[in-house]
Amino acid sequence: MKLLVCIKQVPDLESRFKPNAEGVWYNETDLAFRMNEYDEYAVEQAILLREKLGEGAELTVLSIGPDRVVEAIKKSLAMGCDNAAHIQDPAASAKDPWQIASVIATYAKDKNFDIIFTGMQSQDRGSAQVGVTVAELLGFGCTTTIVGFDYDNGTITAKRELEGGIKGVVKLKTPALVTCQMGLNVPRYPTLPNIMKAKKKEITVIPVAELQAEEPLATTTSFHPPAKKGGGIVLEGDVGDMVEKVIAILKDKTAVLR
Amino acid sequence: MKTLLIGEYREGKLLESTYELLGFAGELGAETAMLLVGSDNQLPAYGGTLYLADAATCGEYNPDLHKKLILEVVQKESPDYIVFLHSSYGWDLAPRVAAALKIAKISEVIAITDGGFEVGCCNAKMRRSVKPVTAKAVVTIQAGAFTAKQPGGTPDVHKLAATGGGALEFIGYEPAEKKDVDLGKAEIIVSAGRGVGKKDNIPLIQALATALGGELGASRPVVDAEWVNHSHQVGTTGQTVSPKLYIACGISGAIQHLAGMKKSDFIVAINKDKDAPIGEIADVLVVADVMQFVPALTAKVAK
Numbered sequence: 024m025k026l027l028v029c030i031k032q033v034p035d036l037e038s039r040f041k042p043n044a045e046g047v048w049y050n051e052t053d054l055a056f057r058m059n060e061y062d063e064y065a066v067e068q069a070i071l072l073r074e075k076l077g078e079g080a081e082l083t084v085l086s087i088g089p090d091r092v093v094e095a096i097k098k099s100l101a102m103g104c105d106n107a108a109h110i111q112d113p114a115a116s117a118k119d120p121w122q123i124a125s126v127i128a129t130y131a132k133d134k135n136f137d138i139i140f141t142g143m144q145s146q147d148r149g150s151a152q153v154g155v156t157v158a159e160l161l162g163f164g165c166t167t168t169i170v171g172f173d174y175d176n177g178t179i180t181a182k183r184e185l186e187g188g189i190k191g192v193v194k195l196k197t198p199a200l201v202t203c204q205m206g207l208n209v210p211r212y213p214t215l216p217n218i219m220k221a222k223k224k225e226i227t228v229i230p231v232a233e234l235q236a237e238e239p240l241a242t243t244t245s246f247h248p249p250a251k252k253g254g255g256i257v258l259e260g261d262v263g264d265m266v267e268k269v270i271a272i273l274k275d276k277t278a279v280l281r
Numbered sequence: 282m283k284t285l286l287i288g289e290y291r292e293g294k295l296l297e298s299t300y301e302l303l304g305f306a307g308e309l310g311a312e313t314a315m316l317l318v319g320s321d322n323q324l325p326a327y328g329g330t331l332y333l334a335d336a337a338t339c340g341e342y343n344p345d346l347h348k349k350l351i352l353e354v355v356q357k358e359s360p361d362y363i364v365f366l367h368s369s370y371g372w373d374l375a376p377r378v379a380a381a382l383k384i385a386k387i388s389e390v391i392a393i394t395d396g397g398f399e400v401g402c403c404n405a406k407m408r409r410s411v412k413p414v415t416a417k418a419v420v421t422i423q424a425g426a427f428t429a430k431q432p433g434g435t436p437d438v439h440k441l442a443a444t445g446g447g448a449l450e451f452i453g454y455e456p457a458e459k460k461d462v463d464l465g466k467a468e469i470i471v472s473a474g475r476g477v478g479k480k481d482n483i484p485l486i487q488a489l490a491t492a493l494g495g496e497l498g499a500s501r502p503v504v505d506a507e508w509v510n511h512s513h514q515v516g517t518t519g520q521t522v523s524p525k526l527y528i529a530c531g532i533s534g535a536i537q538h539l540a541g542m543k544k545s546d547f548i549v550a551i552n553k554d555k556d557a558p559i560g561e562i563a564d565v566l567v568v569a570d571v572m573q574f575v576p577a578l579t580a581k582v583a584k
């Protein structure tokens with residue numbers, strides 16, 4: 024069986040974001056990057072399945088982006104993926120989800136993957152459409168936002184998370200794609216021996232031009248902070264002073280403290 | 282301008298959020314038609330054209346078939362925008378429709394701008410203005426971003442007959458986990474977020490809740506990491522609360538969390554990041570390390 028997991032590298036979201044020169048996405052200077060959180064669940068689930076299948080199964084991790092994404096790829100290899108495809112694209116962040124999905128689908132189409140795992144969305148762009156679009160382009164069955172996954176003999180049983188904590192249980196036949204939600208599993212930390220082993224695993228580098236033919240369907244015209252709603256009080260400085268101030272405000276503005 | 286609105290229906294009921302689609306179309310100043318895979322006896326209070334397929338035969342979650350129905354109606358109506366809620370139903374189905382038509386898909390719209398749409402990004406810290414390049418587009422709107430509009434009236438129903446399954450077989454629903462605390466009734470909630478750092482720190486947050494006579498709440502990652510039981514989770518996939526006082530400790534303020542607590546009367550947020558989106562709705566933002574500030578506040582409150 025052939026498995027593919029698609030990952031993205033995203034900046035640490037506790038960073039301060041500034042627009043880039045074109046004013047349509049963030050400036051990468053000073054940002055620290057790591058694997059998109061939703062993708063960590065996808066990687067873990069793919070590895071769990073890979074381990075269950077044992078001999079004969081192969082798990083490839085794919086990431087599109089500039090050279091920095093190799094860090095996230097290496098982490099996936101150290102977690103347990105067998106090999107990797109780095110689709111080299113310094114301008115990946117300027118592509119719309121349709122283009123990204125088309126690149127992945129073009130890569131995957133003649134490789135006979137049985138199951139593709141993706142995160143349900145990226146933490147920076149948050150469009151929640153790349154996975155589903157890849158499935159559509161490949162003609163794979165697809166379900167999204169899964170918090171439960173089981174595979175047996177060509178059939179996936181997945182639990183989708185719906186609003187209010189309700190879940191929907193679905194079955195689908197492979198080939199299929201699932202998009203993974205937080206809480207699906209507990210992603211492992213790569214161990215030192217596995218990090219060493221991962222150094223020998225193969226990373227195939229493919230320039231994006233070999234896979235990309237699609238024009239964007241949507242464009243970003245501006246990247247900016249939200250308009251400040253204001254009104255709120257911001258306290259900074261000495262902890263003791265701030266405690267006094269908060270108590271005074273609560274006494275003044277709420278009925279909960281007397 | 283014309284919109285095709287895709288209503289939502291679950292467990293035999295029309296979902297109220299369907300009316301947010303009409304709110305969006307109203308703001309856009311667009312004509313509307315609606316499509317619903319639902320039931321005859323759960324019609325929306327809407328006097329326009331309604332394309333109705335029967336959920337009993339088409340399934341409530343059967344995206345391949347629902348896509349087919351939508352494409353059929355798109356042929357007839359030729360809408361400029363096909364509009365979904367950005368929900369577990371919408372984000373699953375909308376990209377399939379967009380891919381089939383090869384048109385732009387704009388996700389989780391929070392506002393309409395000149396010729397385009399405003400969407401959140403970077404975990405709600407930043408915004409993007411996005412425009413479709415294609416003449417038509419698929420749009421999903423953020424839950425709660427557009428005020429629901431119930432125009433009233435009885436729809437002009439056009440029945441859609443559809444057959445055929447799809448790649449998926451829907452087995453059934455599983456109810457949400459039982460709640461051992463009903464946060465909906467709490468007057469004070471002190472919630473722990475990932476910024477609390479580790480499970481061992483949860484008692485310090487609980488101590489503040491106890492000192493104030495309130496309940497402990499939590500953001501989702503804290504629940505997923507099993508630091509706190511699911512019954513304490515606040516947000517779209519947890520509980521919706523509206524206490525007199527909500528204290529968010531180390532919570533960034535993602536939309537799915539805000540959706541569950543923004544109706545609180547008074548909100549205090551403790552965050553080391555001055556730009557955290559929780560600051561947008563907080564009445565007081567304390568820029569501090571939560572593990573320094575919270576115990577100090579607890580000590581003062583307890584006195």
Ligand SMILES: Cc1cc2nc3c(=O)[nH]c(=O)nc-3n(C[C@H](O)[C@H](O)[C@H](O)COP(=O)(O)OP(=O)(O)OC[C@H]3O[C@@H](n4cnc5c(N)ncnc54)[C@H](O)[C@@H]3O)c2cc1C
Nearest residue numbers: 474475476500501516517518519531532533535553570571
């Ligand atoms: C379909 C879906 C449903 C979801 N449902 C829910 C839901 O019901 N409820 C929910 O909460 N989330 C939900 N989420 C997840 C949501 O998108 C966010 O990921 C989540 O709310 C983030 O939790 P957090 O704020 O605790 O963590 P983070 O976003 O990681 O934020 C941590 C915050 O703590 C601050 N911080 C870090 N260290 C310190 C310190 N020492 N002192 C002070 N501050 C510190 C940081 O600045 C940051 O702002 C859902 C997501 C999806 C996609």
